[in-house]
Amino acid sequence: MSIDRPWLAQYPAGVPEQIDVDEFSSVVAVLETAISQYRDRPAFSSFGKVLTYGDIDELSRQFAAYLLCELKLKRGDRVAIMMPNCLQNPVAIFGTLRAGLTVVNTNPMYTARELRHQLVDSGAKVLVVVDNFGHTAEKVLADTQVEKVITTGLGDMLPPVKGAIINFVLRHVKKMVPDYRIGGSIRFRDALKAGAAHEMPQVGISHEDIAFLQYTGGTTGVAKGAMLSHRNMVANMQQASAWVSANLQPGKEVIITALPLYHIFALTANCLVFMKFGGLNHLITNPRDMPGFVKELNGVRFTAITGVNTLFNGLLNTPGFEDLDFSGLRLTLGGGMAVQRSVAERWKKVTGCTLVEAYGLTETAPAACINPIDLAEYNGSIGLPIPSTDAAIRDEAGTFVAPGEVGELCIRGPQVMEGYWQRPQETAEVLDAGGWLRTGDMAKMDEKGFFYIVDRKKDMILVSGFNVYPNEVEDVIASMPGVLEVAAIGAPDEASGEVVKLVVVRKDADLTAEQIKAYARENLTGYKRPKIIEFRDELPKTNVGKILRRELRDEPAKA
Template sequence: MTDRPWLSSYPAGVPADIDATAYGSLVALMEESFGRFADRVAYSFMGKDVTYAKVDRDSRKLAAYLQGLGLTKGDRVAIMMPNCPQYPIAVAAILRAGLVVVNVNPLYTPRELEHQLKDSGAKAIIIIENFGATLQKCIEATPVKHVVLAAMGDCLGLKGLLVNFVVRDVKKLVPHYQLPGAVRFNDALSKGAPGKFIAPTISPDDVAVLQYTGGTTGVSKGAVLLHRNVVANVLQSEAWNAPVMDKIPAGEQPTSVCALPLYHIFAFTVNMMLCMRTGGKSILIPNPRDLAATLKELSRHTFHSFPAVNTLFAGLANHPDFDTVNWKNLKVSVGGGTAVQSGVAKLWLTKTGCPICEGYGLSETSPSASCNPVTSKEYTGTIGVPLPGTWMKLLDDQGNEVPLGQAGEIAIKGPQVMAGYWQRPDETARVMTADGYFKSGDIGVVDERGYFKIVDRKKDMIIVSGFNVYPNEIEDVVSQMEGVAECAAVGVPDQKTGEGIKLVVVKKSESLTEQQIRDYCRANLTGYKQPRIIEFRAELPKTPVGKVLRRELRDAR
């Protein structure tokens, strides 16, 4: 695609490009905000507000502590925590010290954690005590020499003592562990006298984050995100959201719901860093799977932005406590991570008045690459158009651009695209084209207006008697059926057709029957797209971010 047809779809005021050089680093961006917004609330957590000034002070102390351990510029430090104020404090400290953030999923098994710590070469880890037992089982096999141990109540003052008692002794959420030499988070702050901090020179091309991919195509790989990559994506996202976020009344602080985990690049950039840039407040939700607790927390706040995944939108919209929350100030709901189903999008719009703008991106693109205009009022079924400064095209298996109307692999070019995979030049070469495009592994089509639509990942495609079937299409149709809460389609071996379609359904209504689903599919899907097997489950297996684990559904025959 030599020109950019999508620019004509941009809302008024959204620029074609952004100045990715506006900040020399994420540290420069953060320190500007620490100065401008010192008295504002940066994070709200369990009823306690944490100001920008506190994040500034505490992160400077922690940065001094990390430097005092002998860590030097470019060393990697892992963070393994749920959404709590210690997370952004740790991120700011690591980056200010010239070190590299390694985001770790707190629900990792010892085997997965060991792989990531070894692969990244992390010398230190900042971890919440709830997962100390996991670290204990693998730390000997890793390069980690320093452990900073956080507790849920660290930033809550006196209330924190009660929170820690409940977490440890009432809910028994901290299994026994032994980590000799580990230093408590608050003790590390005390030891890191701010006067000892020496600010290193950080350039746009220095590594900021190693963001490990989910490993769906094999071993988990670290996407190398430079300071300039994440800065660019923050500025792209800010420009994209501006048409609606600029309508927040004067004097009202822009506020975002942070229910996605901060270790995931979507929340890292679009919640934490974007809020930092705009002087916004983030409402930290430590466990979004507890829908009742999430809604109870949201009922205490006025908020404007809600990035989430399809499963969270669906869970909240179908929850009996949904109407206890004031949704009328919501300006933008961004859906990402996985396809937003039309049934969920319609329900969300009906109940909140705010449409879900589906976006698209990957760990390798910091993550946002495209999005629907935030001014749109209807579900498009597409991933929208490329963000400012971003180019996208569709390639065939030989790397040639396909004609308009044909499906091809989505390739992305822009200032947010990673430098490569950590210490894997072969893997980097496999996904990067000679002209600088990243090959996503997702199959898409594009229309003449520049709107892209994913028809699926290469590996998820089901081939029935030679016909290509895309699970997203089946799921989108079935999700609109009355009585269906969630569904997922996968391919299973079939002697007659090569592959058959298995549909797994979570009921919203107990009266829903298999026959009703078959009749509905018969009315809405051509013969080869109709499911051969229909299975009911209480819930779909998902990653902690909310992506459906199709592999598990395939393997469970």
Template sequence: MNATPQPAASMGTAVSPSDRPWFKSYPAQVPQAIDDASIGTLNDIFTRATVDFPDRAAAESFGKRITYAELGHSGDAVASWLQQQGLRKGDRVAIMLPNVMAYPVILYGVLMAGGTVVNVNPLYTPRELTYQLEDSEARFLFVLENFGATVEEALPDLRLDRVVVVKPGDLLGAKGAIVNLVSRYVKKAVKPFSLPKSLPFKAVLSEGARKRPERVPVTRDDAAFLQYTGGTTGISKGAVLLHRNVAANVLQCEAWMRPFFGERQDHVMVTALPLYHIFGLTVCSLFMTKIGGCQLLIANPRDIAGFVKTLQRSRFTLMSGVNTLYNALAHAPGIREVDFSQLVFAVAGGMATQETVAKKWREISGQPIVEGYGLSETSPVVCANRLDIEEFTGTIGYPLPSTDVTVRASDGTILPPGERGELCVKGPQVMAGYWKRPDETARATTQDGYFRTGDIATLLPDGQVKIVDRMKDMILVSGFNVYPNEVEEVLVKHPGVMEAAVIGLPDEQAGEVVVAYVVRKDPNLDPDELRHFCRENLTGYKVPRRIEFRETLPKTNVGKVLRRVLKDEVATHH
């Protein structure tokens, strides 16, 4: 891929100097570094799983499971079909699917064919879809029929070789027909659309199965993903994740987690985070493939009632989510009828986990939320709490093996523990750069080769990292820094509050003022009562000047609150 930017600096696996404070806090069985020689390709991980665990369940969707052997067979059919269509090594293939059974099969097929995956959020508008497909120069698009109307609207502006239409029941056998009927006619989830040259996914599988795919010499320095940043802070950019970046992060996660797994081999990960999101992709899909576990695919996590029913009838040992998802589940009817007795751990990332949510989850499930941290640009995991914590820590834990972090002032000076500054990261999981944007890559990289995360953090004496906030979300009130996370944390501690989002808005006197948007749990809660509560817990300049009650907050469909959207709404109305 000649347009792929090269790493701004060598991201080796060795961390130096060896006296990083976090090493003293590592669990005894966790190494300080992973072995660079053991980092292969994602194709190696897939192939080994199909050979070592052929009869184990690889994924479950709507109550139906497929084995690793079946995953390999169907994935090979996708790879063969793509090659028959003229896919060349490095060509981009877009996947616009929620967590349905076809997703891991298509993922496997694209990578085994030598392609590069472009993950697309199915809820994108035609404008957003057009931008991403044009920017990535994708040749093929696999899309769920529920979002066919979006593709139809965007199609005149797209240069795609072929569109493949997937149904939610594909690969589910006889049960798939029922799933498709319910989706189309009961839930009315499929808008009418016309894509004349498209092909149904079933036809791809049958055509591809007639011929074995050609083996492609994929190396660990080839691009596996163009993973587009969420665009919550500006224009969306494609992070070029090489096979070595993502495979290294899978090994880092394994080194951190495996010592706590015990003897059992049949782990099942509740996969509610969308697989097109880097957290779900690495921690739920690829990591489970590496250890021969099963992904319990939740196609629509926003359907909390349906999600709870799935949990009630499923056996699971691992769980991943974001703060808003754990909060919604903790307050959902029927959650106490779920059997959490086999749950080994529940991990959270994507946004700050709030203490009130963590406490409620611990009380319901018996397990604390183990918080981690990462970004699209870091494949994603940088830091994670130890898995043997008894209570929620409020930090993002320790840098993973082979990961180095520093906290820096605006001039690049490395700050001592306890001081606030920008968190910067170096490690084998850090991207090669931004797709076709060498200027952005340079801007995001320090002179000594660390990736600048844009997050404000402090390093604790024992090596734990605590995120304070996004640099771009910080509010400046009369020269004082206010971090929205801190104010939100106080707001949600009020018993009448379900969710809160805090932003800064321009003010002639103070420069900016704090404004809070609140979803009430208690419909009788009034702004004065809530402001009084804030005054008891926050210094004066941090107390919201304005409090607005809302039915919902704008979120990404991973559940991250979009503060930028709230700011844009205000700007539009003025």
């Protein structure tokens, strides 16, 4: 059905209503166009080492040739990439895509349990992993379909002396590389060398091919792979590019990439959008080290930066940040979680650049709404639907509601995923026959077409921009012998927006909060671990026994 689009009248000058998704046949076509236009321009930098677009061309060809000619992978096979931001990452991503294969982005901080699920669910045949996390992979490989593991040290693509020093310090001084042994594995540099002995086969890649399996949680607590086709990714790159193009100068952009490339936000907004403009992605490997992060920014005349609210807040509260050179900064894009007004206002004061809030989901590759880039100041909105995108607010019956009324935010556009990998039922629950994606977020639209998030329909907890699903946390903690019942909810936190709070009914009266936290450390990634633990005699429930998380969440407000 047709809908009103009041937001079109608010579009910045030069932003089209529709984008041309057919301009590029695949993400690979975008890459190869950038290579032909910007071959000698810097594409990625890390620890002082720069790879040009020409370098990315050569190295990704070698990696693709290794996958196809040495490992004999077939079109559509999955390759899991488990590493933080480092030079090997874009080489592996683009090499995998050029080979006609699907990238399975894998959080390197996963516990063995989480990694096992993702590798098994995706059916990945190859795992590329940084040494720091090899010990986790070693624990689960026997349970998966992985046939080959490619390992690498963080310093392996740096100049020999510097790289050796970094690898030595990480392993022997900082003790950040636990020992591991994976039989039959090959080093990343050796894989490239083996690939260089072959010509990269020409592989036909179409819009319909799956470029990425991007894992995201769900109401069941089981991580699902959002199937993002080449069309989805090209569409979102075209949409975001059209939105920000007036602020960018081809061949002259330097974007700070502190968000991990395994996260859909940085993958599209930084890696793909800025690739189209011949930009340089300055990779930050460990943004949690704020003093080190600020030190790295010193001397870099960057023009753009993306992040989540906690990252911007952390930078603003780190000594030396205010003294950096912001004269080139023209674009600051915030997403992944709500941007706080106090942070946005302070960012503008310190940098002179408006912190522009955007909204998206893994399922929308990710951008759906973005505020005008020429916004004078923070407005509390998630922005306007971007070109070729429809957004609507619907009630429980699926009826479109009037401006100002609250309902579920639904999105339709060429960036909406193909569905969840091998999960037709879960796909049908969020994607209807008309192409509308139910986001699970409660929102409203004003008369001008700006959208505002009001609340979350699901019980999701948002920790520093990462989704935490209560069922998953509860499942893990409930497996402890001393736990009778458990509920996980979000508790407000100044640093991360929210933290995980557990309300526990004990089976063993001697069970302590520290024992629960220790168990969580073994089984949950850092951001999913409970920070607050409260013990009770019983939990509030419905008449059929369902735990009322909302009642637990609302209690402080009633007090």
